[in-house]
Amino acid sequence: KNILIVPGDGIGQEVTEVGKNVLVKIAEKFGHEFIYDEALMGHVAIEATGNPLPDETLEKMRASDAILFGAVGHPKYDNDPTAKVRPEQGLLKMRKELGLYANLRPIKLFDELLGASSIKPEILKGSDILFFRELTGDIYFGEKGRKNDNNTAYDIAEYSRYEVERIGRKAFEAARTRNKKLCSVDKANVLETSRLWREVIQALAPEYPDITVEHQFVDSAAMMLIKDPKRFDVVVTANLFGDILTDEASQIAGSMGMLASASVGDSTGVYEPIHGSAHDITGKGIANPLASVLSAALLLDISFGLKEESETIISAVDKLLKDGFRTRDIADATTPAEMILNTQAAG
Amino acid sequence: KNILIVPGDGIGQEVTEVGKNVLVKIAEKFGHEFIYDEALMGHVAIEATGNPLPDETLEKMRASDAILFGAVGHPKYDNDPTAKVRPEQGLLKMRKELGLYANLRPIKLFDELLGASSIKPEILKGSDILFFRELTGDIYFGEKGRKNDNNTAYDIAEYSRYEVERIGRKAFEAARTRNKKLCSVDKANVLETSRLWREVIQALAPEYPDITVEHQFVDSAAMMLIKDPKRFDVVVTANLFGDILTDEASQIAGSMGMLASASVGDSTGVYEPIHGSAHDITGKGIANPLASVLSAALLLDISFGLKEESETIISAVDKLLKDGFRTRDIADATTPAEMILNTQAAG
Ligand SMILES: CC(C)[C@H](C(=O)O)[C@@H](O)C(=O)O
Numbered sequence: 001k002n003i004l005i006v007p008g009d010g011i012g013q014e015v016t017e018v019g020k021n022v023l024v025k026i027a028e029k030f031g032h033e034f035i036y037d038e039a040l041m042g043h044v045a046i047e048a049t050g051n052p053l054p055d056e057t058l059e060k061m062r063a064s065d066a067i068l069f070g071a072v073g074h075p076k077y078d079n080d081p082t083a084k085v086r087p088e089q090g091l092l093k094m095r096k097e098l099g100l101y102a103n104l105r106p107i108k109l110f111d112e113l114l115g116a117s118s119i120k121p122e123i124l125k126g127s128d129i130l131f132f133r134e135l136t137g138d139i140y141f142g143e144k145g146r147k148n149d150n151n152t153a154y155d156i157a158e159y160s161r162y163e164v165e166r167i168g169r170k171a172f173e174a175a176r177t178r179n180k181k182l183c184s185v186d187k188a189n190v191l192e193t194s195r196l197w198r199e200v201i202q203a204l205a206p207e208y209p210d211i212t213v214e215h216q217f218v219d220s221a222a223m224m225l226i227k228d229p230k231r232f233d234v235v236v237t238a239n240l241f242g243d244i245l246t247d248e249a250s251q252i253a254g255s256m257g258m259l260a261s262a263s264v265g266d267s268t269g270v271y272e273p274i275h276g277s278a279h280d281i282t283g284k285g286i287a288n289p290l291a292s293v294l295s296a297a298l299l300l301d302i303s304f305g306l307k308e309e310s311e312t313i314i315s316a317v318d319k320l321l322k323d324g325f326r327t328r329d330i331a332d333a334t335t336p337a338e339m340i341l342n343t344q345a346a347g
Numbered sequence: 348k349n350i351l352i353v354p355g356d357g358i359g360q361e362v363t364e365v366g367k368n369v370l371v372k373i374a375e376k377f378g379h380e381f382i383y384d385e386a387l388m389g390h391v392a393i394e395a396t397g398n399p400l401p402d403e404t405l406e407k408m409r410a411s412d413a414i415l416f417g418a419v420g421h422p423k424y425d426n427d428p429t430a431k432v433r434p435e436q437g438l439l440k441m442r443k444e445l446g447l448y449a450n451l452r453p454i455k456l457f458d459e460l461l462g463a464s465s466i467k468p469e470i471l472k473g474s475d476i477l478f479f480r481e482l483t484g485d486i487y488f489g490e491k492g493r494k495n496d497n498n499t500a501y502d503i504a505e506y507s508r509y510e511v512e513r514i515g516r517k518a519f520e521a522a523r524t525r526n527k528k529l530c531s532v533d534k535a536n537v538l539e540t541s542r543l544w545r546e547v548i549q550a551l552a553p554e555y556p557d558i559t560v561e562h563q564f565v566d567s568a569a570m571m572l573i574k575d576p577k578r579f580d581v582v583v584t585a586n587l588f589g590d591i592l593t594d595e596a597s598q599i600a601g602s603m604g605m606l607a608s609a610s611v612g613d614s615t616g617v618y619e620p621i622h623g624s625a626h627d628i629t630g631k632g633i634a635n636p637l638a639s640v641l642s643a644a645l646l647l648d649i650s651f652g653l654k655e656e657s658e659t660i661i662s663a664v665d666k667l668l669k670d671g672f673r674t675r676d677i678a679d680a681t682t683p684a685e686m687i688l689n690t691q692a693a694g
């Protein structure tokens with residue numbers, strides 16, 4: 001099996017190294033042979049080649065069985081709204097070119113971290129949400145530009161029935177293996193793309209009579225997620241709403257530093273932390289590598305079907321937390337200084 | 348002064364009556380003469396006239412000095428994505444026709460409600476955020492429709508420099524009267540409208556050298572809002588992001604039932620709770636009327652410049668809460684049954 005390592009920018013470099021080391025250890029332990037290759041993407045790729053997703057990287061991606069990914073981004077571009085080349089273009093192009101239309105973001109709280117969140121423990125306890133974020137459509141990929149002498153900007157959001165149906169089916173099927181509840185989030189009282197979205201999900205529902213389907217407006221969902229996270233099981237939503245809601249939901253898991261995601265479609269899969277490149281903490285050795293470690297676990301489970309190997313990683317993370325080790329983002333006032341790890345040691 | 352009362356749908360009817368009564372009492376107490384009129388909007392207007400915003404209502408609105416508004420919406424339309432006439436069309440048309448481009452949503456926690464939120468009291472204590480949500484542009488008002496034989500839906504998001512600048516100025520000016528911090532929220536790493544947004548806010552900044560400006564991506568802002576609400580002072584953002592973030596932020600105030608908003612522009616202003624029509628609790632007498640009461644306070648302050656009258660209402664709400672009275676949404680396990688009010692009694 002070929003695994004491509006794409007650390008990207010900022011703390012992506014630090015945490016992906018830890019994630020990769022975990023893959024190496026697991027392969028040893030279970031007697032697998034994984035072949036690793038590495039490629040550039042994002043700001044580092046722009047610096048090296050002028051292109052945030054060089055052709056060589058894309059070729060290696062297509063040839064891989066799975067990709068362990070870090071993060072892309074750099075403050076330099078964020079503060080220059082007129083920049084023509086940006087790290088994120090590489091990310092979006094990768095998603096589109098590899099057909100990664102389904103982004104799975106499991107939000108699960110390790111018991112040990114019940115106190116690390118800004119939300120009350122009694123509200124959180126027992127929360128377990130699986131997000132399906134559509135990843136290759138919506139306002140991310142429609143035409144965008146300027147008009148009226150550069151004085152007006154526009155972005156076009158678009159969805160086809162086909163696009164909604166394929167992510168919808170994935171979510172319904174996942175709900176079958178869980179608590180049989182699906183919440184579809186849209187803004188059907190305002191957006192035409194949301195009305196199509198709701199039509200398609202409503203049309204699929206009769207094929208899954210065992211699943212209880214609920215439709216929520218995105219504003220209300222943003223509120224309910226923190227008011228009562230336990231009422232959610234599987235959530236399916238469009239690209240932009242998924243981006244916002246999953247970052248928000250990261251607080252349910254105590255820290256963004258704990259959350260892994262899987263982007264899958266028809267061929268290879270990309271596994272990555274939901275956190276970004278975080279240049280403010282890059283190079284300090286304080287980034288939480290567990291999201292990358294848990295991304296490695298997702299990779300083994302989803303792309304390779306190696307359940308036991310995946311569980312082994314999750315148990316190891318659980319044990320590490322039970323033993324009291326913390327990176328700063330999940331430490332609290334009671335964590336002894338010697339239990340606060342740097343990035344490498346946590347891996 | 349002419350005040351138009353537009354209760355709208357669902358609990359809008361119940362809570363707006365309470366808000367109006369408060370205006371009547373205050374006018375008595377301070378010796379003002381307000382002239383009231385009433386008009387239909389939303390589902391009730393569709394039932395009566397076929398139009399969610401009848402011409403007669405719009406005429407009355409234009410003639411008013413301020414509008415006390417309830418809510419519009421009905422589940423019937425939400426579950427029928429193909430409905431051609433919808434209550435929300437009336438709301439959006441009102442905002443556009445009256446030029447209500449600035450939606451102010453103050454998120455302030457009454458000390459007494461520190462325990463009512465799902466967020467930990469120590470995280471919340473001292474939070475005080477003023478949102479400026481742009482209200483007449485973005486994906487709400489661009490062209491939308493279907494193509495490819497009804498198999499593809501699209502919505503166009505649009506912003507002009509002029510639109511961003513006028514809401515931006517309002518936000519900068521408000522920051523001057525507060526803690527001098529402005530956070531502008533966008534998704535400039537993906538959206539062209541956001542890049543224009545950021546350009547315009549960056550260009551305004553030198554005119555307000557006393558204000559510290561920060562730019563945040565909407566996904567990150569959705570997370571930071573609940574992780575550390577105290578770091579925000581004034582927040583300015585586009586229509587759709589504002590819709591989502593302010594609903595989320597309602598949890599900072601303990602309950603959506605406590606939050607008022609003001610929509611202002613060049614002429615009359617509209618004052619309304621941020622909660623919706625909530626048909627699930629309509630007619631039960633359990634809706635929290637305080638958002639409408641606080642909307643009346645905002646109306647007196649912003650549209651009529653009656654600061655003392657406005658403060659009197661806010662103090663009365665504070666006293667009511669200090670005395671232990673609660674509607675269900677803000678009650679907790681320790682609230683004695685006789686202190687749980689119905690909608691009317693709370694007013
Ligand atoms: C970096 C950015 C373009 C990206 C997105 O919005 O999809 C990120 O926030 C994510 O969630 O993967």
Ligand SMILES: CC(C)[C@H](C(=O)O)[C@@H](O)C(=O)O
Pocket residue numbers: 189190219419420435438590623
């Ligand atoms: C009812 C709906 C159209 C409206 C909006 O999205 O603006 C509401 O959510 C609001 O925030 O006033």
